[in-house]
Amino acid sequence: SFVARIGHRSQLITLGSFATAEGGALAYARKLGREGSAAAAAAEKDGTAKAKEKRATKEANKVSKEAKEAETRAANAAQKARKEAEKEAREARKEAEKEA
Numbered sequence: 001s002f003v004a005r006i007g008h009r010s011q012l013i014t015l016g017s018f019a020t021a022e023g024g025a026l027a028y029a030r031k032l033g034r035e036g037s038a039a040a041a042a043a044e045k046d047g048t049a050k051a052k053e054k055r056a057t058k059e060a061n062k063v064s065k066e067a068k069e070a071e072t073r074a075a076n077a078a079q080k081a082r083k084e085a086e087k088e089a090r091e092a093r094k095e096a097e098k099e100a
Contacts (some may be wrong), residue, residue: 001019002024003016004025005026
């Protein structure tokens with residue numbers, strides 16, 4: 001069985017027990033009335049849109065973080081390559097000085 005409850009002014013009101021979810025939903029809609037049902041639907045739609053926006057923002061932040069991490073790895077690799085090239089150049093100069 002399904003129990004339909006509705007929150008109203010910090011109170012939980014039990015609308016009844018129903019054999020089907022549809023019966024409970026119908027009692028809920030009747031309790032809200034036409035304007036209340038429309039407002040609840042609008043609030044649900046707004047909440048869904050906000051949830052989608054939140055997920056999209058979270059995903060964008062994740063992608064941005066991954067891009068920054070990749071940029072940092074690339075910069076570190078470039079710095080390592082420069083240091084290795086400088087070391088090889090110093091060693092080559094030392095060899096050239098020994099031969100001269």
